[in-house]
Amino acid sequence: MTQARPIPEELLDKAVAKGWTSRKAAADTIELALAKGFSVEQLGVALDMGLTPERAHELLQRAALFVRNEGDIFNEQQHEYIENLKKGRYDLEWLHDPRPNWGITAKMRDAERGLTLQDINKAYAGEPDDAPELRTMAPRGAVVDPEVPDMGYVYNQKYQVWSDNVSALYEEACGRQWSATRDIPWDELKPLPDDLERAQCQIATFLSEVEMIAADFPAKWQWQMNQHFHEVKMFLCTQAMDEARHLEVFRKRALANGGGLMRCLSGTELFLRTILHAPTYIQGSFLMHVLGEGLVLDIFRGGEFLAKNKTEKEIYRLCMQDEARHVSYGTMHLKYFLEHHPEHEQALAEMHALAEVAELGIPGFLTNPFIIEPLAVLMGDGVKGMDKGMEAVRLVWVRMREEYLNRCALAGFDRRDVTKVPAEAPF
């Protein structure tokens, strides 16, 4: 056991500055920690990283994990086990434990496809609880130690994160991964007239800017989701990978054909900031999955008009597939959220209040000259054909609105009669 050491005043100052209740309470906890073998330096780092008094006590209660003799890397429990091993005695508790459900044999529905999440969910622990008791990373359906620590998850209710299509979407995402390096026919990219190259580069810059929000946003919330709902977290991981690839492919497009990265606007950044800093997951998910990615999905689909060669066509088509998965998750999550929220009417009213403000982003998006003019140039095959291109932009406006409203309706969130988005382009 470590000898009692005086507690440095700076450490106490730091604890108090970090919000520990009193100097005396901090001193007691730090003294206990030092007695259990932690160093002053380690405690300083832990305080810098936000160690709370509650968390400190929780950790210190697990004394056996931390009690070590000076200079010894093993604790008493580990020494005991090592001694047993030396004598050829194994623990084997895990081997004789009667508690795990045993004899589970998940069957492949389709051998060619392989063993899917749906297959294993059908076999065992496939249906998550609405409100799991534990807050651990333990796999759903495993035997869990009674004294496991609380991970501090915030989203512990199924309705807060779930969508009924999430397992299928995860499998689909894994099956449809592609490489922006290998799977795009970059060698078919040919020099374009300056107006088309600038338009393509402006759109590529915009997409390279906005796409990564759909990786940053889920990353921010993911750790707060109870791991009982692992399918959601896994799907969001695929989304993050998708978005990294989208950033990559549009950055590559901007820099691969004699053009370059162009303008980024504060309005776009403000919208991205709104998503990133949304106060709850459902609010951010609606803003991003349903509204934002719904709009971008239509741009990707419109890539059929925007693409001037096979390279660009392939980029837009592959991104479209990815984006459609994200939108499908968001739509079905919104549906699940509203259908299972304990206070449905209030939740519905709050989502309508959010949508009322958020929908103003669509007209803002579609009257932004840095977005619609490059689109019109590409759709019209050049500045000279911009008027014709604007006709296509008007069609895009109508379709974006229609598909957005259709998705809302599917989620039980009827916005058709109250939407702020004009039915037709005002130009």
Added chain:
Amino acid sequence: MPKFPSVEWFEAVGRRVADERERFKHLGYVDANVGVKVGTGGAAKGYLLEFAGYGVRRVREVADPAQLADFTIEGRLDDWKNMIENIRDHGEPDLGHTLNRLTMAGTPMQVVAKDQLQVDLFYRFNQSIQAFFNEAAGVTTEFSAS
């Protein structure tokens, strides 16, 4: 020589897909029943392509594919013919004749479905469905009279 549209024609394309299994596996599986409607009104012909895994499991002629399919691709015979001939001429569609391009707003063909989630399936599986129709390049095709 299979005639378009017919069960035999879609099955001939499906056999070519089966021969290219590895390539289609790379694109990802498709879980969707895809309707195809050729023509309009009472003379229209309907087909249901049951995609499963990496190819088409079954093709059926049906009266109204929209009733059974997740989504249906509809067009006049001439539009389908233009697309298939374009695919045959180039080995794959040129920029103006992809399914996605031909089914956009203001274009001759359309994708219809009961709800938006099913329309979104067309987007999610687009690469595979396009690759399926691209195999028409290797099927010598006779067309029904317009």
